[in-house]
Amino acid sequence: MKFAQILYDKAHWIFEAKEKPDFAPNIILVDITGRNDIQEGWDYNSKTGEFTAPIISEPIPEESQPTIEEKILAENQYQTMLLELNSAGGI
Template identity: 55%
Template sequence: MKQYAQILYGKAHWIFESEEMPDYGPDIILVEITDKPEVKEGWDYNPETGEFTAPIILKPTPIDPRPSLEEMQAQTLLNTEYLVSKSELLGGM
């Protein structure tokens, strides 16, 4: 039994086994990978070299967590107290 990969958008899209390479039509690209057991679905395929490489998955940029409701209320209270104090110090201008 031989192993094949369907190539779609430059990636191994579907890996399957068959006695012979099926003929699904001219738009379906199939590559034999019997001697490349490490190849997995999602791996990048270079048609010029015939090589497969594992995809590089970038880690997402960490995002600061949103403040909790209590933190937002505390910040609003501090801002209000600051503005009231400032107004009292300036004599109600």
């Protein structure tokens, strides 16, 4: 026989045994004999008794940070603009 231990509505541990082990009452075991597609980490719906593969969303791409060269260039441009404004009497 094949069993899945359910923890937090997921197949936490899948194992085989001759009969269903008698673990503590808070440990949920589901007989999955003959259901070889089920894997650890799959979601379990206790109302329907169905397992489904988890939906893994694509990671949100991080905004790229400017390189040190880009930071230096921006600072130089800023300082140049201040100097030009000052020499034109704008400051």
